[in-house]
Amino acid sequence: MEEVARQAGVTKPILYDHFPSKEALYLALLDEDAAELEQKVRQALSAPTGNRQRIADSFVAYFDFVDEHAEGFKLMMQEALNPMFISSRVDGVRQRIHGEVAGLIARESGGRLSATDAATVSVGLIAIVEAGAQHNPGGPRAERMRQVELLVQLAWRGMTGLEP
Numbered sequence: 451m452e453e454v455a456r457q458a459g460v461t462k463p464i465l466y467d468h469f470p471s472k473e474a475l476y477l478a479l480l481d482e483d484a485a486e487l488e489q490k491v492r493q494a495l496s497a498p499t500g501n502r503q504r505i506a507d508s509f510v511a512y513f514d515f516v517d518e519h520a521e522g523f524k525l526m527m528q529e530a531l532n533p534m535f536i537s538s539r540v541d542g543v544r545q546r547i548h549g550e551v552a553g554l555i556a557r558e559s560g561g562r563l564s565a566t567d568a569a570t571v572s573v574g575l576i577a578i579v580e581a582g583a584q585h586n587p588g589g590p591r592a593e594r595m596r597q598v599e600l601l602v603q604l605a606w607r608g609m610t611g612l613e614p
Contacts, residue, residue, distance in 0.1 A: 477539070484543040487515045491547055501558055505609075506602045509579050513598055516583040548572050555609075563612065571612065575605055 454475065455465040469475035494507035548569070556568035563571070582601045586593070 480539060483515075483519055484539060487512070488543050488547060490515060492550060495550055495554060501609075502602070502606050504554070505575070505605055506598065509582070509598045509602055509605075510595070512579045513583045513594055516587050517594065520587050544576065548576055551575060559612075567612075571609065574608075578605055 452462055455462045458465065465475070469478060490511040491508050494511045495504055497504060497507060499507065552565070552569040552572035555571050556563060556565050559568065578601055582597060585597065
């Protein structure tokens, strides 16, 4: 808490006026980061670009978030502080993104995929980007974008080959 107060330019008592515990501060930061991630991914998914570009833009948004928030992201994904409480927060963000991706896939498939199939594909896409972004985080930008491109190719080729 002393380090956080110092970086925020306030005293520890002022910090405790706003956050009664380390856990409360951590959860506030977690919520802020999760909202930022969700907003960036939602923005990429809603862009008026083609579907392949939406996948690429959402993957880049996710990779950039992981690289910019490396320590916080690690804690968020490992659910280190209070697993049950934090897990529900992380799962909430994941489920909202999953729902958006599944809905987009179902709509864009033109009825070729059922809602159930679209939800399954959405889970796969989310798993690809989560695992991929955690592989060698913070590496050189060119290397990270190459990772994104490889995963986009994998996802795109897989998605365009789906049969109802």
